[in-house]
Amino acid sequence: MNSVDQAIESRMSVRAFTKEPVSREIILNLLDLSARAPSGTNTQPWKxxxxxxxKLQQLCNLVCAAYDSIAQHPELEKEYQAGYDYYPTKWFSPYIDRxxxxxxxxxxxxxxxxxxxxKMHAQHRKNFEFFGAPVGIFFTIDKELGRGSMLDYGMFLQNFMIAARGKNLDTCPxxxxxxxxxxxxxFIGAQDNEMLVxxxxxxxxxxxxxxxxxxTPRVSAQEFTTWIK
Ligand SMILES: Cc1cc2nc3c(=O)[nH]c(=O)nc-3n(C[C@H](O)[C@H](O)[C@H](O)COP(=O)(O)O)c2cc1C
Incomplete structure (x- = not known):
């Protein structure tokens, strides 16, 4: 395997990290590499x-407390809402099965x-401690941008995760x-026009x-590809 294939193949969502620090120099380098992603008309919608x-610990404590309070008082759930729908409101096959x-x-x-x-609560809660990682990053986008910018963002994020592998680092989006x-x-000082990606x-x-x-398994290219001839 060449090194690019190897970096792609070895990326996985890691859900337990050691405390070994990552230098700011490396983080900045990863972000610079990520920003080489293509974006429609070079709009570069990332932040x-x-x-x-x-600061990471303070934020984790705040969010863990909110998450625990929802478990105690489920009516609180409606007070918290994501900026966009990542998943469909109604699931269907084959996606629900996967x-x-x-x-x-x-x-x-x-x-x-x-x-x-x-136990489910405790496992999901680990999200809100960045799974013990020494670095947590939040990515935001300007709310006014179009849906295409989310495509650009995905490429940026994938670059980040693959470049991290090149430095023997791991990630979990x-x-x-x-x-x-x-x-x-x-908490992070985002402006009103920003949405959390x-x-x-x-x-x-x-x-x-x-x-x-x-x-995690994948459906093979043979299965999801149609040759038009
Ligand atoms: C945008 C995005 C958001 C995700 N959010 C979470 C998350 O909040 N918690 C989590 O444990 N995994 C999360 N995942 C990881 C997926 O579950 C994972 O990518 C998928 O199961 C495939 O596994 P792999 O990344 O190990 O190949 C997310 C993945 C993506 C791309």
Whole structure:
């Protein structure tokens, strides 16, 4: 395999990190590389907020508290809303099947069974600690931009994750944070025109943690490709 293929193949969503720090120089380099992504008419719709140390911990504490309060008082859920719909409001096949396979595959590996709400809560809560990563990044976009800019953003984010592999670093893209943009956006000092696209955990994978042995399947190109001849 060449090094590009290897970086793509080795990227996975890592859900447990060591505390080993990542220097600002490396983070900036990763963001500069990411910004080589193409974007419609070179609009470059990305904006990044990097959290480390004390500030990262403060934000995690705030969001974890909000997440716990929803578990105690489910009526609070409506107070928190993502800036955009990442998923359909009504799921359907084959996507719902893949989603279930993914969710239960991960929970199965962790010994979490269907009715075990406390364990599910605890696992999902790890999102709001960036899975223990030393660096957490929030990405925002100008709300007024069109849907195409989200395509550009995806390419930027993929560049980030692949470039991280080139430096032996690992990532987890996280839409889970979006629900709590009401807390996050003022904390990071975003302007009114900004919308949270997602969070990203960055660091070194904890290779001892079983969660990082989870591998996800893909539908093969043979299956999703039609040759028009
Ligand atoms: C934009 C985006 C948001 C995601 N949000 C989360 C998240 O909030 N929490 C999480 O554990 N995984 C999240 N994931 C990871 C997906 O579950 C994962 O990419 C998928 O299951 C495929 O697995 P892989 O990344 O290991 O190849 C997200 C992925 C993407 C692309």
């Amino acid at each position: 990044a907020y990097v959290l480390e140390g004390e 989603r279930r396979e993914n969710g239960w595959g991960l929970y199965g590996l962790l010994g979490i069974t269907k009715g075990d709400k406390d 996280q839409a889970a944070w979006n629900t709590f943009s009401k807390i996050i956006l003022p 997602c969070g990203m955990a960055l660091g070194h994978a904890d290779k001892e943690d079983i969660v990082n042995t989870f591998r």
